[in-house]
Amino acid sequence: MAIIDEQLPDLQVNIGNLLLKNPVLTASGTFGYGREYQAYVNLSNLGGIVVKGISLEPRPGNLPPRIVETACGMLNAIGLENVGLKRFIAEKMPFLRDCGTQVLANILGDSVEEYCILAERLSEIDGLAGLEVNISCPNVKMGGVAFGTNPQMAYELIAALRGRSHLPLIVKLSPNVTDITKIAQAVADAGCDAVSLINTLLGMAIDIRSRRPRLANIVGGLSGPAIKPVALRMVWQVAKAVKIPVIGIGGISSAEDAIEFLLAGATAIQVGTANFVNPQVSVEIVAGISQYLQESGEANVRNIIGSLVIS
Amino acid sequence: MLREIGRLIRRDLLTEDILRLTFIAPKIAAVADPGQFVMLRIGKSHDPLLRRPFSIHQTPGDNSIQLLIKVVGKGTQMLAEWSVGQDVDLVGPLGKGFRIEGPEPFCLVGGGMGIVPLLFLAKKVLQKFPLLRLPVFLGARSANELNFLAEGFNEPGVDLYIATDDGSLGSHGLITELLANQFGAKPGGLRVAACGPYPMLKSLAALCRRLDWPCEVSLETVMACGIGACLGCAVPKINQKGYAHICTDGPVFDAEDVRWR
Known part of the structure; x- marks a missing residue:
């Protein structure tokens, strides 16, 4: 008997008040401002897009070389190159507003005040479904990761932001800490709607012939399949430690990878570096999750979230 | 810009480390322009992870694309082991070509593996301007390296000028010197299109600026990524703050827009 539409599994998930048509988002910094992937992906098939991190003023980014491939991964030190708030609203939002999926803005600043201005301005415009607060970029000197490695600073930042925006707030966490659950608990206590993790792991590569670092920034963020086991472990730990939804990120390259994160407790996932390898991978993952649910006799993706069996 | 699963129909080992x-x-072949590139996936495994960018050498028969690849590392070594008939995951054509x-007459200048995209360009230029004489300057380390790279340029309309570092073929010396000697004193403008090692392009840019x-x-x-998302391929731009990106703003740039280092 042919499978009819009603039998397709329900893929919808909620992140606080934010309803996603499926649990697959694209990770900030790997999907541009959406338009870059329009030729490859029907964007409306995605659960959502998290756009490249936005700062108050445009940032030129770091000196090249900015990326280097490593075993099953890559290091990057882009340095948060972005068009800045004004141009983002004027030039990028018109396309994003009509792209057919939920759009989340990733924001970053050097001070609490900068984050607050960004959150306020972005909350005033149409078309954004939420904010992802980046407190975890390892590639800039100021701000960023400074907030992400100190629970008290993280708490104060998110508490301040909570008072300035009605949009769902997702806090993107750094793995470069001793105990990620401490930061997760702090931002949950401060009133955020969800946490997303992990950002890149700080790493390094050296050219032994020139004896120079391969990145101009010397160190950079490691991403890709190499970091997946670390990310999965952290997602599992954080999902147990907080009551708010967790969004899993880190080396997800296939539906199987995504399902591992869902089983570990992630309510949604983000696809990052894999977008570079296969520009269509995000929608392939959506289809693969649906197929897995059908094969497992699950009518609803929410049934498998956190369903890890530990005997 | 599209993703296409192509098929390898021919594989020629031109030297011990150059592959066609x-x-x-x-x-992709139908819409490719000279100077554009494709991102080619090496394999299905995670290592090597990233696609590799290759400029298009030519589009034989209008339904295929040809790449000329030098084996330099793990990824290209794996390409060298591919066999005819296998599927290949391509994204392209990408970037801004030549x-x-x-109105000025064209002149092409290529050095080493930088010669690769110029064959495609030469063919398109001669197609568009059939009555043109097209000077093509090709340089390489030695005759060995240059012989196969110059293959295909023996078209009617092409005036070939050759230089090698060791003098084993053509003039002994730099291709930019040969260009200056041949055309530097002639009246009238020349539109130069070039690809090659950075020092060659830098001295060529200086020569063209002077003339x-x-x-x-x-x-x-x-x-x-090759499509403007990762922002990894930054190159400093002159007269303006920040960086251009080779994948979307280039790979072909006006030499005056590059901040040569």
């Missing part, structure tokens, strides 16, 4: 691969990829327009010739150069770098 021909893929059936009709969708401008093919008048007031418009010059386009194709740059290369490591890139992760």
Whole structure:
């Protein structure tokens, strides 16, 4: 008997008040401002897009070389190159507003005040479904990761932001800490709607012939399949430690990878570096999750979230 | 810009480390312009992870694309082991290619593996301007390296000028010197399109600036995505803050727009 539409599994998930048509988002910094992937992906098939991190003023980014491939991964030190708030609203939002999926803005600043201005301005415009607060970029000197490695600073930042925006707030966490659950608990206590993790792991590569670092920034963020086991472990730990939804990120390259994160407790996932390898991978993952649910006799993706069996 | 699963139909080992691969990829071949590139996935495994960018050498039969690849590392070594008939995951054609327009006569300058995209360009230029004499300057380390790279340029309309570092073929010396000797004193403008090693492009840019010739150069770098998302392929721009990106603003740039280091 042919499978009819009603039998397709329900893929919808909620992140606080934010309803996603499926649990697959694209990770900030790997999907541009959406338009870059329009030729490859029907964007409306995605659960959502998290756009490249936005700062108050445009940032030129770091000196090249900015990326280097490593075993099953890559290091990057882009340095948060972005068009800045004004141009983002004027030039990028018109396309994003009509792209057919939920759009989340990733924001970053050097001070609490900068984050607050960004959150306020972005909350005033149409078309954004939420904010992802980046407190975890390892590639800039100021701000960023400074907030992400100190629970008290993280708490104060998110508490301040909570008072300035009605949009769902997702806090993107750094793995470069001793105990990620401490930061997760702090931002949950401060009133955020969800946490997303992990950002890149700080790493390094050296050219032994020139004896120079391969990145101009010397160190950079490691991403890709190499970091997946670390990310999965952290997602599992954080999902147990907080009551708010967790969004899993880190080396997800296939539906199987995504399902591992869902089983570990992630309510949604983000696809990052894999977008570079296969520009269509995000929608392939959506289809693969649906197929897995059908094969497992699950009518609803929410049934498998956190369903890890530990005997 | 599209993703196409092509098929390897021909594989020629030109030297012990230079490979010529021909893929059936009709969708990409139909819209490719000279100077554009494809991102080629090496394998299905995670290592090596990233696609590799290769400029298009030519589009034989209009339904296939040909790449000329030098084996330099793990990824290209794996390509060298591919066999005819296998599928290949391509994204392309990407980037901004060479401008093919008048009024000045064209001149192509290539060095080493940078010669690769110029065959495609030469063919398109001669197609568009059939009555043109097209001077093509090709340089390499030695005759061994240059012989196969110069293959295909023996078209009617092409005036070939050759230089090698060791003098084993053509003039002994730099290709930019040969260009200056041949055309530097002649009246009238020349539109230069070039691809090659950075020092060659840099001295060519200086020569063209002195002679007031418009010059386009194709740059290369490591890139992760090839489509403007990763922002990894940054190159400093002159007269303006920040960086251009080789994958979307290039790989072909006006030489005057590059901050040569």
